Structures are given as structure tokens and as C-alpha cells.
Amino acid sequence: MEFGSTPKRSKLDSGHVNVAHEDFSDDLPFYSFPPTGKIDLIEVDDMVNERLSILEVFEELKISEIGQSKNLADHLGTIRERLKQIESKFGDNFITTLHARTLGAHNTLKKDARRRDQISHFLLRLYFCHPQEKKTWFVNRETELLRYRLLEETVGKAATNALSGQKNDSSVVAQMILKNNLNYEPIHLGNSDYDRDLRRKASFNNLFVTNDDKSPFYRILFEDALDVVRMRKAYLQDGYAYVSTHDMISLICTKFRQELNTALSRLNMRRSDEEHRLLPIINNIYLKKIASARKLKADASGKLKEVVTPDMIDNLALEHFPPCMESIHLNLRKNHHIKYGGRLHYGLFLKGIGLSLEDAVKFFRDEFIQKLAPEKFDKEYRYGIRYNYGKEGKKVDFSPYGCEKIINSTPGVGDAHGCPFKHFDWTNLKKFLVRKGVGDEVLQNIESLVEEKNYSKACGIYFTVRHPSHQISDEGITHPNTFYAESRKALQRNPKREDLILEDEIDHFTGSFLPEEETLNQDLLKLLKFLKLLKLLNQWIQAKWNRNLHQLIQTSLQSKNLL
Amino acid sequence: MGNDALDMLPLYYKILFPSKLFVRWLSYSESDETYFKRRELSFTLAGDIYLRYQSFPDDTELVKALLSKLPVKIDIGAVFNKEPRDNRKTMDVLIPLERELIFDIDMDDYDDIRTCCKGPEICKNCWRFIVIAAKILNAALIEDFGFKNILWVYSGRRGIHGWICDKRARRLTTEARSAIVDYLSLIEGGEFKSKRVTLPANKNLHPSITRALDIIEKEFEDFMVKDQKIFDTVESASKIVDLCTDPELKTSLRNKVLKTPHRTGLERWKCLEKAVELHVKERNYTRTHARYFLDEIKLQLCYPRLDVNVSRGINHLLKAPFCVHPKTHRVCVPVDIANIKKFDPFTVPTIDQLLSQIDAHDALQPEEKDNKESYAKTDLAQSIGLFRKFVVLCEKEAIMQRSSEQRSTESLTW
Numbered sequence: 006m007e008f009g010s011t012p013k014r015s016k017l018d019s020g021h022v023n024v025a026h027e028d029f030s031d032d033l034p035f036y037s038f039p040p041t042g043k044i045d046l047i048e049v050d051d052m053v054n055e056r057l058s059i060l061e062v063f064e065e066l067k068i069s070e071i072g073q074s075k076n077l078a079d080h081l082g083t084i085r086e087r088l089k090q091i092e093s094k095f096g097d098n099f100i101t102t103l104h105a106r107t108l109g110a111h112n113t114l115k116k117d118a119r120r121r122d123q124i125s126h127f128l129l130r131l132y133f134c135h136p137q138e139k140k141t142w143f144v145n146r147e148t149e150l151l152r153y154r155l156l157e158e159t160v161g162k163a164a165t166n167a168l169s170g171q172k173n174d175s176s177v178v179a180q181m182i183l184k185n186n187l188n189y190e191p192i193h194l195g196n197s198d199y200d201r202d203l204r205r206k207a208s209f210n211n212l213f214v215t216n217d218d219k220s221p222f223y224r225i226l227f228e229d230a231l232d233v234v235r236m237r238k239a240y241l242q243d244g245y246a247y248v249s250t251h252d253m254i255s256l257i258c259t260k261f262r263q264e265l266n267t268a269l270s271r272l273n274m275r276r277s278d279e280e281h282r283l284l285p286i287i288n289n290i291y292l293k294k295i296a297s298a299r300k301l302k303a304d305a306s307g308k309l310k311e312v313v314t315p316d317m318i319d320n321l322a323l324e325h326f327p328p329c330m331e332s333i334h335l336n337l338r339k340n341h342h343i344k345y346g347g348r349l350h351y352g353l354f355l356k357g358i359g360l361s362l363e364d365a366v367k368f369f370r371d372e373f374i375q376k377l378a379p380e381k382f383d384k385e386y387r388y389g390i391r392y393n394y395g396k397e398g399k400k401v402d403f404s405p406y407g408c409e410k411i412i413n414s415t416p417g418v419g420d421a422h423g424c425p426f427k428h429f430d431w432t433n434l435k436k437f438l439v440r441k442g443v444g445d446e447v448l449q450n451i452e453s454l455v456e457e458k459n460y461s462k463a464c465g466i467y468f469t470v471r472h473p474s475h476q477i478s479d480e481g482i483t484h485p486n487t488f489y490a491e492s493r494k495a496l497q498r499n500p501k502r503e504d505l506i507l508e509d510e511i512d513h514f515t516g517s518f519l520p521e522e523e524t525l526n527q528d529l530l531k532l533l534k535f536l537k538l539l540k541l542l543n544q545w546i547q548a549k550w551n552r553n554l555h556q557l558i559q560t561s562l563q564s565k566n567l568l
Numbered sequence: 569m570g571n572d573a574l575d576m577l578p579l580y581y582k583i584l585f586p587s588k589l590f591v592r593w594l595s596y597s598e599s600d601e602t603y604f605k606r607r608e609l610s611f612t613l614a615g616d617i618y619l620r621y622q623s624f625p626d627d628t629e630l631v632k633a634l635l636s637k638l639p640v641k642i643d644i645g646a647v648f649n650k651e652p653r654d655n656r657k658t659m660d661v662l663i664p665l666e667r668e669l670i671f672d673i674d675m676d677d678y679d680d681i682r683t684c685c686k687g688p689e690i691c692k693n694c695w696r697f698i699v700i701a702a703k704i705l706n707a708a709l710i711e712d713f714g715f716k717n718i719l720w721v722y723s724g725r726r727g728i729h730g731w732i733c734d735k736r737a738r739r740l741t742t743e744a745r746s747a748i749v750d751y752l753s754l755i756e757g758g759e760f761k762s763k764r765v766t767l768p769a770n771k772n773l774h775p776s777i778t779r780a781l782d783i784i785e786k787e788f789e790d791f792m793v794k795d796q797k798i799f800d801t802v803e804s805a806s807k808i809v810d811l812c813t814d815p816e817l818k819t820s821l822r823n824k825v826l827k828t829p830h831r832t833g834l835e836r837w838k839c840l841e842k843a844v845e846l847h848v849k850e851r852n853y854t855r856t857h858a859r860y861f862l863d864e865i866k867l868q869l870c871y872p873r874l875d876v877n878v879s880r881g882i883n884h885l886l887k888a889p890f891c892v893h894p895k896t897h898r899v900c901v902p903v904d905i906a907n908i909k910k911f912d913p914f915t916v917p918t919i920d921q922l923l924s925q926i927d928a929h930d931a932l933q934p935e936e937k938d939n940k941e942s943y944a945k946t947d948l949a950q951s952i953g954l955f956r957k958f959v960v961l962c963e964k965e966a967i968m969q970r971s972s973e974q975r976s977t978e979s980l981t982w
């Protein structure tokens with residue numbers, strides 16, 4: 006699925022995912038760069054399954070616990086056989102293909118296996134980056150998988166080669182280090198007394214690696230080899246650790262674990278960041294969509310917003326409401342009453358920012374009954390509010406009015422609604438603006454825009470005064486809810502608690518609503534792709550794996566006494 | 569601290585405490601002039617009053633504070649992101665950034681094995697535990713980790729402190745400090761574990777352990793067997809024999825070492841040594857637990873016993889050099905590690921002695937009364953000389969490092 010390339014597509018299970026650079030040359034990747042390019046969605050499903058099956062093997066047969074034991078070669082054999090039994094839609098699974106004992110595995114087969122290896126890893130990153138216990142499970146299994154593959158290429162092959170009289174090949178580790186810029190340099194020790202003494206000391210514990218005298222040592226600042234130092238696994242001299250090729254494997258794995266952990270945290274942070282940053286935009290597009298197309302289910306709209314409760318409204322009005330809504334609000338607070346037009350405009354606006362029906366009733370009721378008998382409110386006004394929420398009358402889930410409608414409305418005597426830029430006379434508008442901190446120069450600017458009847462632009466200028474560092478679209482403000490959303494967004498830049506509730510929105514959003522591409526900016530598209538992919542992964546993995554996986558994660562946590 | 573000694577403290581801080589050198593040391597010729605200012609010093613006042621997060625712009629202010637507060641103990645903490653004494657003035661949190669890597673070896677940790685004294689007592693005999701420990705640590709820190717600027721300081725009563733001051737050491741993360749401590753720790757388990765060192769028989773010894781054993785071996789018979797008399801009685805010898813985890817060997821050792829009469833402890837030890845060697849020789853050494861039994865005994869008795877928590881943290885306080893020990897009144901003087909065997913804790917001057925040495929000197933040579941530094945008239949002269957040499961060494965390192973950094977940036981721009 007190529008996300009967004011064909012605007013009208015709404016079916017997700019056809020097409021491709023974009024995958025970046027098509028460089029799949031590594032039999033044993035460190036996964037430093039995500040692949041790019043296209044893949045079939047059906048393939049994604051199969052790849053995810055293949056990798057999860059492989060990772061599962063390591064849940065049972067933990068390689069890290071085997072360490073340097075003499076039985077390592079046997080243990081590797083057990084794992085090798087178990088892995089071979091894993092079938093994938095592609096024939097042999099990628100591990101079996103890539104680490105085939107016999108030479109001359111078919112080149113295209115290998116290439117395809119490499120591709121699956123990389124793509125499936127990055128796909129699972131998305132799924133496993135959150136929450137913590139999922140992340141831990143994934144990092145552990147991936148690290149074990151890497152350890153197995155490194156050991157298999159060195160020790161495992163050495164064992165089979167010994168039988169067939171071939172030489173051990175430690176170059177896999179060297180290659181891995183070289184290719185991935187791991188900044189560990191091998192030193193080759195010669196025949197001088199000093200070198201020989203160093204080699205003797207450095208190989209103090211080389212019971213394990215075969216007597217291949219040429220296998221290099223790595224000279225590493227001890228600060229970069231803390232695990233090896235801690236376990237007294239390497240010889241130390243003058244601030245450097247001399248690490249054997251074999252022990253480099255555990256160093257590489259530690260490094261891999263760290264990097265994967267960081268990458269997953271970053272991914273998760275980016276995800277929630279982007280979501281927080283972009284959700285208001287999605288929200289608006291979504292609202293616009295409802296306004297124009299009105300075909301979405303009534304209950305859907307309630308899901309998209311953050312939750313606003315009556316006690317928050319005073320503050321929000323002061324800080325984030327557009328002039329039209331703020332003036333209605335002030336009016337309501339002052340007179341404990343507003344007329345029909347105001348109730349309609351304001352009621353829908355409040356719904357749009359996330360006030361629930363119950364809260365809306367409560368909010369208006371509490372205010373109205375200060376002047377009114379409660380029974381009277383219940384009889385005369387409750388209906389209208391429920392009507393706004395699609396619970397009465399036509400049962401249509403109305404969307405909040407946009408500026409055009411508000412500007413074109415004709416408020417009569419005693420009406421609180423309307424666009425201040427149009428419906429206020431200049432003295433009152435000026436009073437309002439000055440109170441909100443608008444300076445002389447800007448006032449002049451706004452005055453001339455009002456004279457040109459360019460109210461949206463005027464409102465946009467006002468917005469810019471409120472949030473100087475926040476960019477909004479050139480045409481100004483076209484919807485009070487956009488004003489609100491942008492204003493909230495501007496504030497989020499300066500850290501402040503925001504309790505957006507996301508999960509449902511994503512679900513809803515990605516499931517039933519695909520915005521047209523041209524209305525979206527790049528970021529948003531990226532996020533949508535991401536969310537869609539995540540959703541797909543969630544569905545697939547949940548369907549086939551989740552119970553199983555959940556169990557696995559639980560047991561592995563329990564065994565560590567974490568629960 | 570008794571009242572007399574307390575009365576002497578003002579004079580000590582005024583004319584003997586090497587405050588200039590002390591500040592020079594903790595400044596390390598760092599190009600950042602705030603380096604010393606950001607260092608936490610903490611004072612313990614008479615009556616167990618603790619003043620943490622003190623910091624000073626220079627030695628004049630430090631001396632002023634010493635004279636007005638008269639701390640019975642000065643501790644050195646970390647270098648923070650800002651001046652610790654300003655903590656309340658600004659909003660940013662106080663974060664420890666750097667500090668020397670430190671080690672604390674105390675006789676407390678040897679109470680279960682020394683036979684000469686108990687409790688707070690020490691004698692020349694058990695002091696040797698400390699000497700061996702310092703030697704082993706010093707060798708590892710220099711040869712293995714490549715540190716150069718190490719100051720050993722007598723703790724004033726029955727221990728020694730190691731200050732590793734290299735720039736690289738000061739910048740170590742907590743994780744790295746932990747790894748170093750683990751690398752240097754062999755003794756495990758507490759009160760309820762009798763066998764505290766176990767070396768896996770299927771592995772060769774790490775070169776650092778081999779080196780430690782070389783150091784121990786030179787003293788083992790003379791010190792542990794003769795002076796500490798660990799094999800002199802059947803009772804104490806059986807404690808050692810019981811450490812053996814190989815049942816077969818253990819039985820044979822019981823018979824040979826414990827049940828057979830020996831004239832001396834040394835004979836008993838020799839007998840044990842021979843029996844173990846024979847046992848290992850007759851078997852596949854990698855398969856028997858007894859492969860390293862002799863080494864394990866030596867290490868359990870003589871390998872450094874570290875207070876690991878002191879070394880692990882970046883924010884741990886440690887008593888400053890040239891403090892006066894509140895109980896013994898001895899000055900915490902630097903120890904020349906090359907001649908540590910000659911260092912005698914019982915000849916370390918007390919504050920009382922030092923002040924009377926000044927009086928005596930002034931009486932004998934009145935012409936020098938006002939034109940010779942007070943410390944130079946006392947036994948502290950040598951210690952301060954040693955300290956000065958160390959401070960100069962640290963400063964040289966800083967200067968050399970800076971010039972090599974400069975050269976490398978110059979060559980880059982070329």
C-alpha cells in the first residue's frame with residue numbers, strides 16, 4: 006500500500022507500504038536504518054508472522070543463559086533445528102536461508118530473505134515500542150536472536166567446519182563491526198615479545214575459541230566495554246580492554262540492546278508527540294468533513310476530542326476561545342441566560358471541543374437556574390441541548406458552525422451570538438480587543454480589515470496577537486473550533502498538561518475515515534500512514550498472536566519477579 | 569573531639585592546614601574557573617551538626633569559614649552543575665557532575681579474620697592488611713585502568729582512602745564506577761557466608777587476580793601464618809580447612825592438617841599446601857573444585873575488602889586530607905604508596921604534637937619564628953611536601969592534555 010498516493014482509496018487491505026532504500030545486502034544486519042521501498046500488505050502479514058515465530062523460539066531456548074558453556078555448539082544445534090521447523094509462506098524462513106550450512110544458497114532466495122529480515126524487524130518495532138513490557142520482551146528476544154546469529158556464524162560454523170576440516174571464520178564479527186561503524190578497531194599482534202606477552206594475557210580465558218592464532222583482539226577504551234570489565238572477561242591494560250572476537254559478540258549485543266531500546270523509546274515518543282501535535286489538526290479536518298459530508302455515525306464525533314468538563318470552561322474561554330464564543334460565554338455568565346441563537350452556536354461549539362451531552366446539560370442548567378426555576382429549565386431548554394447532540398428531533402449529529410455561517414447569521418436584539426468582527430460596532434469591538442491585549446498598531450490593522458469585510462483575516466490577526474510564535478494558515482480563521490484547536494496547540498509547545506485521549510480516535514479515524522490527500526500536509530500524511538500501519542499490525546498480531554504473546558510476556562515477566 | 573583538641577583547631581586551621589594547596593588541588597588547573605566553586609564541601613561541627621552543600625570561591629573564603637565554624641571534620645563531595653551554596657537561590661536542580669573515583673579500605677571489614685586486635689584497636693601487625701590491600705588496588709588502577717594521579721590518604725585511625733584524580737576518573741559515570749568496583753571485588757557474602765571467594769575451576773585466572781596473588785604471596789607466610797597465627801591452633805586452622813568444597817579433599821585435609829600433630833602453624837600450612845597440590849595434580853584440574861583452593865584462601869584473607877558504596881556513587885562524601893581525626897587527633901596525611909611499608913600510623917603526628925613542635929622550634933630558633941612557614945617547623949612538612957608533589961602532578965596532566973587538545977584542533981584547521 007502506498008499511503009495516500011491515490012486519494013480516494015479507503016480500503017486498507019490492498020496496495021503496498023512504502024519502504025525506503027532497497028539495500029538488503031546484509032546477511033546479519035544491525036538494523037541501523039529502516040528500509041524503504043514498497044511491499045504488499047499481504048506480505049506484511051506474513052512477514053510479521055514469520056518473525057514472531059522465530060522470536061518465540063528464543064523465549065523457550067534462551068541463548069544468553071548458555072553463555073560460554075562447553076555445550077554451546079550442541080545448544081546452537083538445537084536452536085538451529087527448531088528454527089528449521091518454522092515454515093513461512095516464503096518457503097524456508099529467513100534465518101534458515103541466511104545461515105544455511107551449505108554453500109550456494111540461491112542468490113535470489115537470500116536476497117528475499119534479507120529483505121524480509123529487515124522489513125519484519127522494523128514493522129515489529131512499531132508494534133512493540135509501547136508499552137514497557139511489550140518493549141522489554143521484544144528487545145530481549147531480538148538481542149537473543151542477534152546473539153544466536155553471531156554465535157552461529159562463528160562457533161556454530163566452526164563446529165561443523167571442524168568436522169569437515171575447514172577453518173574457523175571469525176570474520177563475520179569483524180564485518181559486522183566494520184559495516185555498522187561500531188568504532189571498535191581490531192589490533193593484530195605480531196611476534197615481538199611484547200605482542201606475544203599481550204596475546205598470552207589477553208587470551209587468558211580463551212578456552213573456547215579455536216586455536217586460530219590470527220583471530221584479532223579488539224582494543225577498546227574500558228569505558229566502552231563496561232560489561233566485559235564488570236565480569237572480568239577481558240584483559241585490561243593501561244585503560245584499554247583487550248576483547249577477543251568471541252567476547253565481542255556480547256559487547257555487540259549489549260550495544261544492540263541499548264540502541265534498540267533507545268530507538269524504540271524515540272519511536273514511541275515521536276508517535277505520541279506527533280499525535281499530540283497533529284491531533285487538533287486531524288480533529289478539525291474531521292469536523293470539517295462532518296460539516297460537509299454529515300454521513301458519519303452520530304456517536305463517532307464524541308470520540309475524537311479531548312474531554313472538556315464544565316469546570317474547565319471559564320479558563321478555556323479566557324485563553325483559547327475565539328471572540329465570538331468568548332463573548333457568548335461572557336454574556337451567559339453575566340446574564341445567566343442566552344437566547345436561542347447563542348445556545349445553538351455555543352452549544353455546538355462546546356460539543357466540538359469535547360463537552361459531553363451530560364456535561365453540557367449540567368453546564369447550561371447550573372447557569373440558567375440562577376435566574377430560573379429548575380423545572381422550567383428542564384422543560385424548556387434541555388430539549389434544545391439534547392437536540393444539538395442529535396438526541397432529539399431530527400436526531401442529526403450537528404457539527405459546530407463555521408465562521409461563514411456565524412458571519413452570515415443575523416443576530417437580533419438581545420442575541421449573544423454572531424461574529425464580533427462583523428456584528429459588534431467598532432467601539433465595542435475595540436474595547437474587547439484592548440482588554441485582550443491588542444496594541445494600537447494591530448487595532449488599526451484590524452479596523453481596516455473589518456472595513457474590507459475580511460473578518461476571517463481580522464480574526465487571524467487577533468489570533469497571532471494571542472500566540473505570536475504560532476503559525477496559522479494565511480487565509481485566517483475560518484472556523485471557531487479551528488481557532489480553539491490551534492490555540493491549544495500553540496500552548497502545548499510550552500509544556501503544559503494535556504490529557505488527550507487517543508486510542509479510540511486513532512481507531513475510529515484510521516478505520517472509517519480517510520481524509521483526502523490534498524487537504525493534508527506532509528506531517529499529517531506521515532502520521533496517518535503510521536497510525537494505519539500500526540492499526541493493521543495491531544489487528545493482525547492480536548488476531549493470531551496476541552493471546553499467545555501476552556502469555557509469553559507475562560511468564561517472562563513473572564520469572565523475573567517483576568509482577 | 570575532646571575540648572582540648574577543639575581549642576587547638578583554630579590555630580591548626582590558621583597556620584597548619586594547607587588551604588592554598590587544598591584549593592589548588594581541587595581546581596585541577598581546569599580551564600573552567602568555576603570548577604572549585606562548584607565543589608561541595610561539607611562540615612561536621614562539634615555536637616554532630618552537619619552542614620552540607622558548602623562551597624567557596626577561593627582559599628581565603630574557605631579559611632574564613634573554617635575559622636568561624638571550626639568543623640571537626642571536612643568532607644569532599646561532588647562537583648555540581650552550579651555552586652551548591654546557591655542551591656536555594658536558583659530554580660535549577662543541583663546535579664552532581666564529576667568527582668574523583670574514591671576507595672575506602674577500613675579495618676572494620678577485616679574483623680572476622682584478624683587475630684591480633686578487636687574493635688577500634690589496630691596494631692602494626694594488622695595494619696598490614698591495609699598495606700596489602702592498597703598495594704593491590706594501586707597496581708590495578710595504574711596497570712589495568714591506566715590511571716596516573718592517585719592520592720592515598722591515611723584515614724586518621726585504621727584505614728586508608730584512595731583518591732583517583734585523573735580527569736578521566738573524575739568524569740566516570742556511575743555505571744562505569746560500578747563496573748570498576750565489580751572488577752576489583754572478589755570477596756563476596758557477609759557474616760553468614762564462610763567461603764567468600766570462589767574461582768571457577770573451568771576458567772583460567774584473570775591476569776589482575778594473578779597479579780594480586782603475586783603481591784599476597786610475598787607476605788602470606790610471614791604475615792598471615794607467622795604474625796596472624798591463623799594455623800597456630802587446630803581451631804583456627806579448621807576454619808580454613810572447612811572452606812574446602814571438595815568433600816574428598818576436605819576429609820584428607822582434616823586428617824593430615826588437623827588430626828596429625830604439628831609443631832608450628834607454619835608446618836601446618838606447608839602440610840595443607842602440599843596436600844592440596846597433590847590432590848589437584850592427581851586429577852583433571854579443570855574438573856576439581858580444589859583447583860584454586862590455595863588461591864582462594866589467600867584471596868579470602870588478603871584481597872582488598874572494599875566499601876563498594878563509597879566508590880560506586882558520584883555523590884558520596886569522603887573525608888578530606890589533612891582533617892584531624894576527632895578521636896585520635898591524628899592528621900589525615902597523604903601516604904607515599906611507593907614506600908607504604910614504611911608508613912607507620914602510630915607515628916602520624918597529632919594536632920597536639922604539631923603545635924608543641926612549633927613552640928619548640930620557635931624556642932630553639934627564634935630568628936625563624938616569623939619568617940618560616942609554621943608547617944615547616946613540624947612533622948607535617950614531609951606530608952605537605954608529598955601533597956604538593958601530587959598537586960603539581962595533577963596540574964601537569966591538565967596542562968599537557970590541554971596542549972595536546974590544542975594541537976589536535978590546530979592540525980585540524982590546517
Ligand code: SF4
Binds near residue numbers: 412423
Ligand atoms: S471570525 Fe470566526 S472565529 Fe473569529 S470570531 Fe468570527 S466566527 Fe468566531
Ligand SMILES: [Zn+2]
Binds near residue numbers: 684690694695
Ligand atoms: Zn592488630
